[in-house]
Amino acid sequence: MPFRCTKPTPDPVATLAYRPWELAIEPFQLSPQTWYVSGQTWVGAYLIDTGDGCILIDTAIPESLAMLVESIMKLGYRLTDIRKILLSHAHFDHCGAAEQLRRMCGAELWMSREDWEFYRNVPEETLVLDKDSHPQDFAADHFYQDDRPIELGNIRIRTMLTPGHTIGCTSFFWEEKNPADGKTYTLGMHGGVGANTMNDRYYSTSKWLTPALRDRFLADEEKLTALHVDIALPSHPNQIEIVDRAGTYTNENNIYCDETVWADFIRERVRQVRALM
Numbered sequence: 579m580p581f582r583c584t585k586p587t588p589d590p591v592a593t594l595a596y597r598p599w600e601l602a603i604e605p606f607q608l609s610p611q612t613w614y615v616s617g618q619t620w621v622g623a624y625l626i627d628t629g630d631g632c633i634l635i636d637t638a639i640p641e642s643l644a645m646l647v648e649s650i651m652k653l654g655y656r657l658t659d660i661r662k663i664l665l666s667h668a669h670f671d672h673c674g675a676a677e678q679l680r681r682m683c684g685a686e687l688w689m690s691r692e693d694w695e696f697y698r699n700v701p702e703e704t705l706v707l708d709k710d711s712h713p714q715d716f717a718a719d720h721f722y723q724d725d726r727p728i729e730l731g732n733i734r735i736r737t738m739l740t741p742g743h744t745i746g747c748t749s750f751f752w753e754e755k756n757p758a759d760g761k762t763y764t765l766g767m768h769g770g771v772g773a774n775t776m777n778d779r780y781y782s783t784s785k786w787l788t789p790a791l792r793d794r795f796l797a798d799e800e801k802l803t804a805l806h807v808d809i810a811l812p813s814h815p816n817q818i819e820i821v822d823r824a825g826t827y828t829n830e831n832n833i834y835c836d837e838t839v840w841a842d843f844i845r846e847r848v849r850q851v852r853a854l855m
């Protein structure tokens with residue numbers, strides 16, 4: 579499947595709050611150990627079974643928390659199987675349900691120090707999209723250190739600070755071994771690429787983000803596209819149409835890998851940011 583992206587959902591919080599079935603999706607497997615579990619098609623959340631508990635990347639919003647919980651339980655996991663919650667960045671759509679979920683499962687909460695400070699100092703810039711939404715305050719248990727992978731079971735997640743969309747936006751990379759043939763695959767998830775916070779109009783009102791962050795995002799293009807990623811995961815499914823892949827993973831011999839998607843995705847997002855300059 580070639581790389582492609584689609585338009586985002588207009589007014590997604592209202593849709594999830596009042597017509598959730600319009601965005602609902604069953605959980606689906608992406609690789610031997612990773613599943614798409616947000617329960618909705620607007621914001622992604624990924625569950626990784628490490629063999630010794632699970633790691634969850636992002637929690638989506640409070641309005642869709644029940645969909646996320648249902649997805650995880652449908653796969654046969656208990657919430658207490660989640661040992662670590664990793665947040666990609668401090669925007670409400672990715673971390674809005676973090677506190678409620680943490681209370682339900684007792685997991686450690688991880689994020690970048692940069693976005694933690696962003697969240698504490700300018701909560702009004704965390705993009706709460708709907709005045710009726712119900713974000714709850716949370717505190718990070720651990721901050722990422724890019725030279726120290728996060729380890730659980732047989733998974734080691736390497737974090738990479740990838741500023742631009744927010745000051746502490748963080749991307750994740752990890753390897754999984756195919757139990758059928760012993761081959762190793764690299765999965766990568768970019769933490770945030772939205773140009774909505776990388777343009778002069780946004781900078782003119784922001785108390786915290788500056789054009790220097792956009793410069794850094796553009797400068798990182800070469801470094802990021804040089805990375806080898808077999809399975810590229812988006813923070814929003816529309817950025818890389820992975821929803822099309824739901825149901826296509828049926829066994830270890832049928833893994834969707836395309837090492838061209840990651841670099842095409844990064845180049846396309848850089849193009850979108852440049853187009854607004």
Ligand SMILES: [Zn+2]
Nearest residue numbers: 669743770772
């Ligand atoms: Zn965001």
